[in-house]
Amino acid sequence: AQTVTQSQPEMSVQEAETVTLSCTYDTSESNYYLFWYKQPPSRQMILVIRQEAYKQQNATENRFSVNFQKAAKSFSLKISDSQLGDTAMYFCAHSGGSNYKLTFGKGTLLTVNP
Amino acid sequence: EPEVTQTPSHQVTQMGQEVILRCVPISNHLYFYWYRQILGQKVEFLVSFYNNEISEKSEIFDDQFSVERPDGSNFTLKIRSTKLEDSAMYFCASTGRGRNQPQHFGDGTRLSIL
Numbered sequence: 001a002q003t004v005t006q007s008q009p010e011m012s013v014q015e016a017e018t019v020t021l022s023c024t025y026d027t028s029e030s031n032y033y034l035f036w037y038k039q040p041p042s043r044q045m046i047l048v049i050r051q052e053a054y055k056q057q058n059a060t061e062n063r064f065s066v067n068f069q070k071a072a073k074s075f076s077l078k079i080s081d082s083q084l085g086d087t088a089m090y091f092c093a094h095s096g097g098s099n100y101k102l103t104f105g106k107g108t109l110l111t112v113n114p
Numbered sequence: 115e116p117e118v119t120q121t122p123s124h125q126v127t128q129m130g131q132e133v134i135l136r137c138v139p140i141s142n143h144l145y146f147y148w149y150r151q152i153l154g155q156k157v158e159f160l161v162s163f164y165n166n167e168i169s170e171k172s173e174i175f176d177d178q179f180s181v182e183r184p185d186g187s188n189f190t191l192k193i194r195s196t197k198l199e200d201s202a203m204y205f206c207a208s209t210g211r212g213r214n215q216p217q218h219f220g221d222g223t224r225l226s227i228l
Contacts, residue, residue: 035216043203045157045219091157095217099170100209101147102217104157 002027002094006105013082014113020067021077021108023092032096034068034075039089039107048090051075082112120206120220127196128228135191135223137206146189147207147217148181150174157205163189193225201227 003026013019025034036048051059051068058066063083067076079086092105119138127133139146148160161171163181180192189208193200203224207217 037219042221043151043224044221045205045207047216047218050216093157097170099162099164100145101159101162101170102149102157102207103159106156 002029002032002096002103004092004094004103004105006092006108008108009106010109010111012111012113013079015082015084017082018078018080019082019110021079021090021092021110023075023077023105025073025075025092025094027073027094027096029096032094033100034066035093035095035102036064036066036077037091037093037104038086039091040087045091049077053096079110084112084114086110087112118206118208118218118220120204120223122223123221124224124226126226126228129198130195133193133196133225135193135204135206135225137189137191137208137220138187139189139206139208140210140218141187143208143210143218145169145209146181146183147209148191149205149207149219151203151205151222152199153202160191160204196225196227198227201225 005024032053034051038046038048049061063080065078089107091107093102121136146163151157161175162169178194203222205222206220209215209217
């Protein structure tokens with residue numbers, strides 16, 4: 001079974017600063033994917049970034065990047081130049097197995113302060 | 115960009131009543147999922163569906179739940195006899211080309227059981 005752990009229930013950052021959200025996971029799969037999803041107050045689920053476990057290179061998407069440490073089973077999200085619109089709940093998720101269902105962590109509530 | 119559409123956005127139902135949540139996945143997608151998020155908690159997998167049958171279901175997905183793809187476009191989740199603890203946000207997701215592709219989420223249906 002897969003598990004995903006987010007140890008930071010809440011974080012805050014000043015606008016324009018950089019923040020890193022932590023995530024660790026456990027999996028028995030050899031081929032899997034990791035994701036960060038953003039959930040604003042409207043409660044939509046928005047894909048932020050995706051990492052394929054077989055790729056060593058860390059994924060980047062504009063101001064968002066990950067630090068993927070496969071041996072340590074760690075997958076942190078770095079948000080650079082934080083904006084007020086980044087305020088949201090952020091979920092780390094694992095996908096693998098025969099059906100690639102998503103297993104989510106409990107989330108980190110990020111607040112960007114002006 | 116194509117979207118996953120869910121209706122209704124909010125459903126209020128008396129305990130014991132049947133409820134049907136509807137989803138229109140992205141048109142060329144082949145793999146479909148339902149997830150549930152109880153307020154303040156993490157997103158949990160309910161069921162995956164491929165080739166007109168359930169491919170995997172969680173422990174939550176008991177006999178009260180069923181899914182159907184009645185007409186090749188809609189994907190429905192039925193709860194036969196609702197309980198108070200079924201109150202949650204229900205998300206539909208779909209993916210295409212391969213199950214390892216990112217899942218696209220609908221905006222969710224907020225289900226309130228009275």
